Amino acid sequence: xxxxxxxxxxxxxxxxxxxxxxxxxxxxxxxxxxxxxxxxxxxxxxxxxxxxxxxxxxxxxxxxxxxxxxxxxxxxxxxxxxxxxxxxxxxxxxxxxxxxxxxxxxxxxxxxxxxxxxxxxxxxxxxxxxxxxxxxxxxxxxxxxxxxxxxxxxx
Numbered sequence: 001x002x003x004x005x006x007x008x009x010x011x012x013x014x015x016x017x018x019x020x021x022x023x024x025x026x027x028x029x030x031x032x033x034x035x036x037x038x039x040x041x042x043x044x045x046x047x048x049x050x051x052x053x054x055x056x057x058x059x060x061x062x063x064x065x066x067x068x069x070x071x072x073x074x075x076x077x078x079x080x081x082x083x084x085x086x087x088x089x090x091x092x093x094x095x096x097x098x099x100x101x102x103x104x105x106x107x108x109x110x111x112x113x114x115x116x117x118x119x120x121x122x123x124x125x126x127x128x129x130x131x132x133x134x135x136x137x138x139x140x141x142x143x144x145x146x147x148x149x150x151x152x153x154x155x
Contacts, residue, residue: 004105005136011036011127012103016071016093019079024069024091026127033066033134034127035149038106039142040120042074042082042092046142050122053146055088061146064155066126071095071106073120105138126153 005012014036015025026034037054039047054061054068061068068090072079079092093100098120101107106123109116122142126135135153149155 004138005125005133007133007136009133009136011125011131011133012100014069014071014093014100014103016095016100017076018091018093019076019083021076024093026069026131029067029069029127030131031129033064033129035061035066035068035124036071036104036127037068037122037124038071038101038104038120039122040072042072042078043085046122047072048082048086050142050145051082051088051092052086053142053144054090055086057146057150058090060150061155066155069093071100073098073101105136110139124149 015023018024041047071093073096075096076094079094083092095101098107106121108121109118110121121138122140124137124140125133128134
């Protein structure tokens with residue numbers, strides 16, 4: 001089980017390939033706020049709903065100076081298919097070894113259909129301009145998440 005992050009913690013380093021295989025690093029966003037969200041699998045109903053929610057609110061989030069990065073254990077080719085099918089306009093990052101997921105506390109035991117399983121914990125973080133965790137939310141709901149996020153974080 002990975003350790004959970006808390007407000008004020010430094011955001012763990014993150015450099016992962018995007019849907020096109022190009023490395024994207026959290027350090028590239030220093031000086032800007034970034035929402036980093038972790039989701040279990042591209043093209044599944046809940047993850048599609050969540051990604052489209054971020055897509056539909058991206059202009060407003062960007063207008064508030066907030067970038068969005070999505071991270072899953074999917075390989076870049078699957079992420080590219082997901083991005084193209086849903087018209088996603090923010091980077092989707094690939095973490096098949098789950099090292100970044102674990103570093104952010106977004107991988108571990110969860111209950112699914114009444115059974116305890118190990119997997120991706122749907123999680124969202126706001127990283128501030130200095131690379132510190134400004135908000136850490138674990139086991140978030142896919143539906144209505146961005147509206148709740150914008151309300152809670154006043155974005």
